[in-house]
Amino acid sequence: MSTSTRLFSPQRIQDVASELGIPEEYVEVYGRGKAKIDLAALAHPQDGAGRVVLVSAINPTPAGEGKTTTSVGLAMGLRRLGKRVALCLREPSLGPVFGVKGGGTGGGRATLVPADDINLHFTGDLHAITAAHNLLSAMADNACHFGVPCGDKGPLDPRRITWGRALDMNDRALRHVVLGLGHKTDGVPRQDRFDITAASEVMAIVALASGYADLEERLGRIVVGTSLGGAPVTAADVGASAAMTALLRDALKPNLVQTAEGGPALVHAGPFANIAHGCSSLLATRLGARHSDIVVTEGGFGFDLGGEKFLDIKCRAAGIWPRVLVLVATLRALKMHGGAPVKRAGEPDAQALARGIDHLTKHLETATFFGLPVVVAINVFPNDTAEELTAVESALQQRNVRMSRCEGFARGGEGALDLAAAVAEAAEATDKAPPNPRFAYELSDPLDEKIRKIARVVYGADDITLSHGAEKDRARIEALGGEKLPVCMAKTQLSLTDDPHVHGRPRGFHVNVRELRLSAGAGFVVALTGDMMTMPGLPKEPAALRVKLLPDGRIRGLMQNDD
Incomplete structure (x- = not known):
């Protein structure tokens, strides 16, 4: 490949594609x-x-x-x-x-x-993912408002909806919200939550889908809640997966x-x-x-x-x-x-x-x-x-x-x-003998054993502790057939433990799991540890304070040290 000056300068995007x-x-x-x-x-x-x-x-x-x-x-x-x-x-x-x-x-x-x-x-990808997520949220609430049967499972129970809403912004005030207040025509009052779009199961599905057919199938498997009769209700049951796929085409x-x-x-x-x-x-x-x-x-x-x-x-x-x-x-x-x-x-x-x-x-x-x-x-x-x-x-x-x-x-x-x-x-040097895959756990392992193996092998923990709520979550997820799925750990990035204040290489600790969430469409179970939140908050002095549009149309302050 030539090492000309042109090679080390930005190119037309068509030429970048041609290089590949x-x-x-x-x-x-x-x-x-x-x-x-x-x-x-x-x-x-x-x-x-x-x-x-x-x-x-x-x-x-x-x-x-x-x-x-x-x-x-x-x-x-x-x-x-x-x-x-x-x-x-x-x-x-x-x-x-x-x-x-x-x-x-x-x-x-x-x-x-x-x-x-x-x-x-x-x-516009993250906006499309946010819109697809919230379309499903709106259709689930709409099904509750009209008491529409979800396939052969009956009406969705508004008290047992597990699918929240999403927003691509840090906003701690949206972690716990109440919906449907006002008049009878304004919906069914209930508690809800917002996750940041990066934590949305729709984001994970887009990241893991192999094509459009797989995308729609995965979206259809999303569990949004439980029917009045106790059956799990999915996005396909609500009738949302095809429209969500259309939103996510590009x-x-x-x-x-x-x-x-x-x-x-x-x-x-x-x-x-x-x-x-x-x-x-x-x-x-x-x-x-x-x-x-x-x-x-x-x-x-x-x-x-x-x-x-x-x-x-x-x-x-x-x-x-x-x-x-x-x-x-x-x-x-x-x-x-x-x-x-x-x-x-x-x-x-x-x-x-x-x-x-x-x-x-x-x-x-x-x-x-x-x-x-x-x-x-x-x-x-x-x-x-x-x-x-x-x-x-x-x-x-x-x-x-x-x-x-x-x-x-x-x-x-x-x-x-x-x-x-x-x-x-x-x-x-690996061309003749590439490294063989070796995973931290087998898919056949019980859910708690998968988490335990990650904690021991990757974090260096002695063991894990599941809260009473996490134990109930595990039983529910296993009843829905999720016991063979991989595990996605939600843990602080600042420490090998679940405590962000513990640096270095800690020893002799347990990883505390407080909640398990089934992401059936993404194809994994999320294990929330410690105090991890799926909707972050802004710091006392957010980076937004430094962002401004200059008279020449350039934007200043998006990167650190770019004031």
């Missing part, structure tokens, strides 16, 4: 620099090796890890090395964009374009954008990893694997969350398995896991760093359990010292783990060349 070998007739252009890829492109003959590289991280801290920035930088570096690469990432949610985290398109010179569009409305098509250096990026679906399964869409990954030699994709938040779910949920559904795990860390995050306060995490502290490496080691042990070769990527910050970087490198050498520094934020693809070379070498 996607014919132009499959490219549906959305404004400037964005496109949808028609699902017919998935029937195009395979023309790449399709090696999947999973990027994950240690548990996040307020000091930041820059996993998306590293993913973008890695893809840029691989492209500079002449590799045919596809970057597959999730779509940002407006909740974090206007909350704490800011935008989700990378940072510095390792970013996606057009970043403002991607971070805001993009191609949302199911993967989105194509590019890196700041012109490389292809498929950005599609946006489930959070702490309250959902945290991976970009199955369709985008398949598309990237069909048309590239290396697919760089993320498992959101830490390896204990998005990484585990990528392997145990997405890989089961897609029939794929990564060749290499890239585990992202920063010196200051390691020092925070070693006990350093966030305000001093940027200062040299050899003892805190040594303790923090124990946290990193736990993730490496988990990767060994899954049988994955690992490259640790240290996302380098300007104040990192050579002594501390060398200390981490030496500790990893003793464990026979390869490490590479990444300066993608400051230098783009050039700053990720060493990491790219290490990852390419590790991935290509």
